[in-house]
Amino acid sequence: MPVATSPTLNGLNASVIKVTRTTNPRPVPLPGSPEELSHSYCTDHMVTVRWTATHGWETPEVRPFQNLSIPPTASVLHYATECFEGMKVYRGHDGKLRLFRPDCNGERLSNSAKRASLPEFEYEELKKLIAKLMQVDGARWLPKSQPEAFLYLRPTLIANGPNLGVQIPNEALLFIIAVPWPDPSKAPAQAHPTAKPGLKLLASPPDTIRAWPGGFGYAKLGANYGPSLQAHGHAKAQGLDQVLWLFGPERLVTEAGASNFFIVWRNAESKKLEMVTPGLENQLILPGVTRRSVLELARERLSADTAGGLEAVEVVERQFGIDEIEKAWKEGRIVEAFVSGTAYFISPVSTIRDGGVDMDMAQPAAGKAGYAAQIREWLGAIMFGNEDHPWAYVIEEESEK
Ligand SMILES: *Cc1c(COP(=O)(O)O)cnc(C)c1O
Numbered sequence: 001m002p003v004a005t006s007p008t009l010n011g012l013n014a015s016v017i018k019v020t021r022t023t024n025p026r027p028v029p030l031p032g033s034p035e036e037l038s039h040s041y042c043t044d045h046m047v048t049v050r051w052t053a054t055h056g057w058e059t060p061e062v063r064p065f066q067n068l069s070i071p072p073t074a075s076v077l078h079y080a081t082e083c084f085e086g087m088k089v090y091r092g093h094d095g096k097l098r099l100f101r102p103d104c105n106g107e108r109l110s111n112s113a114k115r116a117s118l119p120e121f122e123y124e125e126l127k128k129l130i131a132k133l134m135q136v137d138g139a140r141w142l143p144k145s146q147p148e149a150f151l152y153l154r155p156t157l158i159a160n161g162p163n164l165g166v167q168i169p170n171e172a173l174l175f176i177i178a179v180p181w182p183d184p185s186k187a188p189a190q191a192h193p194t195a196k197p198g199l200k201l202l203a204s205p206p207d208t209i210r211a212w213p214g215g216f217g218y219a220k221l222g223a224n225y226g227p228s229l230q231a232h233g234h235a236k237a238q239g240l241d242q243v244l245w246l247f248g249p250e251r252l253v254t255e256a257g258a259s260n261f262f263i264v265w266r267n268a269e270s271k272k273l274e275m276v277t278p279g280l281e282n283q284l285i286l287p288g289v290t291r292r293s294v295l296e297l298a299r300e301r302l303s304a305d306t307a308g309g310l311e312a313v314e315v316v317e318r319q320f321g322i323d324e325i326e327k328a329w330k331e332g333r334i335v336e337a338f339v340s341g342t343a344y345f346i347s348p349v350s351t352i353r354d355g356g357v358d359m360d361m362a363q364p365a366a367g368k369a370g371y372a373a374q375i376r377e378w379l380g381a382i383m384f385g386n387e388d389h390p391w392a393y394v395i396e397e398e399s400e401k
Contacts, residue, residue, distance in 0.1 A: 008056075009055065009056030009057075010055060010056035010057050010058070011056065011057060011121070011122050011125075012049065012057040012060070012121040012122050012125045012174075013057070013060070013122075013125065014060055014125045014128035014129045014131075014132060015128070016059055016060070017047075017059070017060040017061065017062060017129070017132045018059055018060070018061045018062070019061070019062045019132070019136060020061065020062065020063045020064065021045070021064070021136065022044045022045065022064035022065070024064070025044050025140065026044060028140060028141055028180070029041055029180050031149075031182075031183065032182065035180070036180045036181070036182055037182055039179060039181065040179070041179065041180060042065050042177045042178060042179050043065065043133075043137040043141045043151065043177075043178040043179075043180075044064065044065055044136075044137055044140075044141075045062050045063060045064060045065055045133060045136050045137050046062075046063060046064075046065045046066070046133070046175055046176060046177045046178075047060060047061065047062055047063075047129050047130075047132065047133050047174075047175060047176040048060070048061050048063060048173060048174070048175045049061070049129070049173070049174040049175075050171075050172075050173055051119045051171065051172040051173070051174065052170060052171050052172075053169075053170035053171070054170075056119075057119070057121065060129055060132075062132050062133055062136055065177070068160070068173070068175070070158075070160045071160075071161075071162040073162050073163065073164040074158075074159065074160045074161065074162060075159035075160075075161060075163065075164075075169045076158040076159045076160060078164065079159075079166065080116075080221065080222055080223040080226075081116050081117065081118060081158065081159035081169050082116065082118075082156065082157065082158045082159070082221065082222040082223070083109060083112035083113050083115070083116050083118060083156075083157050083219060083220055083221045083222070084109070084112075084154060084155065084156040084157070084220055084222065085105045085108065085109045085126075085153070085154070085155040085156075085220060086152065086153075086154065086220075086258075086341075086342045086343055087099065087100070087102065087105050087130070087152075087153040087154075087155070087342060088100065088150045088151065088152055088153060088181075088342055088383075089130065089134055089138070089142065089150060089151050089153055089178070089395070090148075090149075090150045090383045090384055090385075091138075091142040091143070091144065091146060091147055091148065091149045091150065091384075092147060092383075092384045092385030092386075093147045093148070093384055093385055093386055094385045095144040095147070096385055096394050096395070096397075097134055097138050097142065097394070097395040097397060098383060098384075098385060098392045098393060098394055098395065099127055099130060099131075099392075099393040099395065100289070100293075100342075100379075100382065100383050100391060100392065100393075101289050101293065101391045101393075102126060102127035102130065102393050103123060103124055103126075103127060103393075104289040104292070105126065105155070105289060106123030106124060106125070106126035106127060107123045108220060108287065108289070109123070109126060109155055109157065109220070110123045111219065112157075112219040112220045112221055113157050115216050115218075115219040115221065116159075116216075116219070116221050116223075117159075117168045117169060118157050118158075118159060118169060118172050119157075119172050121174070126155060127393055129155075129176060130153060130155070130176060130395075131395045131396070133176060133178060134178075134395050134397070135395070135396075135397055135398065137178060138395065138397055139397065141178065141180070147384065148183075148384055150181070150183075150383075151178040151179060151180060151181065152178070152179045152180075152181035152342075152343065153176060153177070153178050153179075154176070154177050154178075154179065155174065155175075155176045156174070156175055156176070156177075157172060157173070157174045158172065158173055158175075159171065159172050160172065160173045181343075197348065197350065197363075198347070198348040198349055198350030198351070198361070198363065199241040199242055199256070199339060199347050199348070199349050199350065200239070200240040200241050200242075200349075200350055200351040200352075200353065201235075201240065201241065201242050201243065201244040201256050201349055201351070201352045201353070202231075202234065202235035202238060202240045202242070202243055202244065202352075202353050203243075203244045203246055203251075203322055203352060203353065203354035203355070204231055204243050204244065204245050204246050206246075206251070208230075208231050209245070209246075209247055210224065210228050210243075210245040210247075210254065210255075210284075211224065211245075211247070211254070211283075211284045211285070212247070212284070213282045213283065213284065214283075215283070215284075216283075217254070217283060217284040217285060217286065218280070218283040218284070218285065218286060218287060219286075220286060224286075225258070228243070228245075231243045232257065238353070240351075240353060241257075242256050242257030242259070242339070243256065243257060244256045244261065244322075244352060246321075246322055247284055250319075250321045251321045251322045251323065252278065252319050252320065252321050253278055253320055253321065253322055253325065254278055254284050254285050255278070255285050255286065255339075256339045256349070257339070257341075258286075258341055258343065259288070259290075259339035259340055259341035259343075259344060259347070260277060260285065260286070260288040260290070260291035260294075260339065260340045260341065261277060261278070261337070261339055261349075262275060262276070262277045262294065262337065262338050262339070262340065262372075263275075263276050263277075263325065263328075263334065263336070263337045263361075264276075264313060264334075264335040264336040264337070264370075264371050265328045265333045265334050265335055266328075266333040266335065267314075267333075268327075268328075268331065268333065272312075272314055273311050273312065273313045273314070273335060274313060274314045274315075274316050275298055275302070275313040275314070275315050275316065275371065276316045276317075276318065276320060277291065277294075277295070277316075277317055278317070278318070278319060278320065279317040279318055279319060280317075288340055288341055288342075289342065290340040290341050290342060290345070290346070290379070291340050291341075293379060293391065294340050294346070294375055294379075295315055295317070297375060297378055297379070298313065298315045298371075298375065299315045301378070302315070302371070302374075303315065310369075310370075310371060310374060313371065322352075322354055325352065325359065326354065326357070326359060329359040329360070329361075334359075334361055334362045335362055335370075335371070336348065336361065336362060336363060336364065336370050336371050336372055337349035337352070337361040338371070338372035345376060345379075346372050346375055346376040346379065347372075348361075348363060348370075348372050349361050350363065
């Protein structure tokens, strides 16, 4: 066999993972407890994998949860060389643990890594690393006696090497943590119980944009989020929930907070119903896994008058400005608006504030399921195993005897 003259880099390989169990398990927080609401209390273990430019990916580890130790000169702290994913692991009605389309997240993380000069990887390995973590933490943190419980998963890739020079990182760390997360569908009573349920969005002012052509809005980089928090703070200060990010002189609608945006309206000419979301063509918008799933389900199940008595919708991906929303609102053509994403799932939008104008988004009549509710039900059935579907990835757990 010829000896390789240049070192070959190791690929990411979950099957060689090394597992070290904690001797000091922590209490599992109760639903709705301060620990859960803190969004900071993690399960007993985490996955870590080191990467170096000389060797590639090292042996992955499941190890007791602990703080990271990184040099103050680390690239990530200065140059935002970081990307991440947001996923959930679901305990099904049949007692099984599932991930939802995890290869979509794996592929997106690898794409984000590329944009931030971080190492790409064999993306199918991500779900296998998560499975290893859940084989250790799943039984206690998502007990089989609690179907419909879930944990939020945060796979993260950082350049943790010590070199302060502005350069492509030659060291990186992939880690995965699992966080108990409040269930948005079981949220505590609203501060204003008489208010219509649903999110209130603040249209971004012209002097603040989230992403731009040639930028990195399409990648889940930490660098997209820090600078957006100021606008988020302005929305919160007005009693609103999220920013509706607009772009350019046409004030094109892009997305809302860390969710994709959908509107169902009646087309003024054809009089047909349309479910519209902005297209991904100029790389401004994060290609949500939930967004893609909503589009695929809606095209498959809502394009003819069949489902639950809902009128058929034509599913459309195209650019549109906030002026089109305003026109449809004035003409009474809006049927529903909602946002989609892993963290807050499918959430209806009740209001969009643009400058001094509050536009009320219509909602289904009381007792009638609308489009958002129907899609939420379909997706939930896949996530929690009521429906066998290729989008669900079942995590094999050791059967307890
Ligand atoms: C994560 C994210 C979304 C939603 O993506 P999902 O894959 O559906 O969770 C949408 N927009 C932004 C900006 C995001 O960060």
